Amino acid sequence: MAGSDAAPKIGAPEFANALLNADAPSPPGLIGPDGKAAPKRFAVYRNNVIVSLCEALGQTYPAVRTLLGDDYFNALARAFVTDHPPSSPVLIWYGGAFADFVEAFPPLQDYPYLADVARAEWAWLQAYHAEDAAPLDPAVLGSIDPEKLASARFVRHPATSRVSSEWPLADLLRANRFSPGDGAHIDLGAAQSLLITRPDLDVDVVPLRPGGAAFVDALLSGAGLGEAAGLGADASAEFSLSDCLSDCLGAGAFKGLETN
Template sequence: MPSIPPSNGAAEFGSALLDPEAGTPDGLIGPDGLHAPKRFNVYRNNVIVSLCEALGETFPAIKSLLGDDYFNALARAFVARHPPQSPVLMWYGAEFAGFVDAFPPLESYPYLADVARLEWHWLQAYHAADKTPMDPGVLGGIAPEEVGAVRFEAHPATALVISRWPVLDLVRVNRFEPEANLEISLQEPQSVLMTRPELDVDLYLLRPGGDIFLKALSSGETLGEAAARAQAEFAEFSLSDCLSDCLSSGAFTGVEIDR
């Protein structure tokens, strides 16, 4: 690797490193003491390729949907705008969904951003802290008149993706089940609950109103408040079914009663 000039060259080096159009920073020299544009270009290309590969590992469904060539071009555009903030590459890409959403050439594919959001949350859930999910039987020990005042503590791996697109189906066939013969209707909105009670991340398609219900519970609302909110927006909301889904999935680790 070429040596970095000692003055303000580090900032210039970092800026030029992710911009293929930038020239070689002034003062950058190779082992022979001469200006080293070829060495710098090789190093820059290796860095950009590594970041693009990291994005491909994090967003394989997006890569499958776009194809390798388009994804790599998109990844390079992202890298130029969003340099990594951490040396840990598995955390690179937090802004990718927003970037995809605002990328003009992809405006005819508005579902891609939500696919990216689901994949990013999957990564966060996979690496979230371990914690034992609550025993669903805990609610049975609470007096009936107090159940509505219960507040839940979300598991560190619990995440919710609310989409007006069939985001779970798109991720299934482009990442987890590529051989699945699944008909996908882009007119079908899907909201997804993500948990990791043990080693693997689990994805659940939520029932009508389940997304509003879970979002309210995760925001600290009581069981009664969350149920009323969901019922007001979805007449077909079933408290017993949605609560059972949340508890059996391991989305919560404990409860407290708001007295």
């Protein structure tokens, strides 16, 4: 039976809090092989864990990192890690709440586009790791009875999502992720919506045309083609059904088509 001087048990919540909070003391009762308290050993382990999580965030959000610079991004990542312990053992899925954290982070209130850039990068990651599926062949539409085309419903490809913003998302991603340094002519007043897909091996990021976001949202929600076209036209007088549908099919946004 353990004596009165036995080391106290360390609960998982207490250990997790101490592990991710650089200002927290090492857990009570933590001892080394010599049976003595080992705060330095724990500090080294804690630093390695925090650095690994911060590096994972940097890999998931390279555009945000570029926009902020390495030093500021690392400080932001450490603040996020302290408040958001991993909920999955799979490191690639760490950071799903990062965009909301960035949006609410007081020092970044003068940079409101950062949160939407993070949302687009998270959607990119989800598309990259989504289930494989053959995209819908556009030629299928030619075989459908024209009277049934308006009620036809498109089946979402597993990698497809839509991200909208009041900011120029496509330009910000291009300049800070896909073509670094190409940001001299970004107009921050130009709102952009993105269709993100992965029909084959590579993720595609497609800027949507006027009315395209409403059109895509309707199709991805299960609306028929006619209803979706109406919503796109309501959203913008410049909406073009043929152009927006062509963009979606060309990007492999769907994996099937259902008709009544």
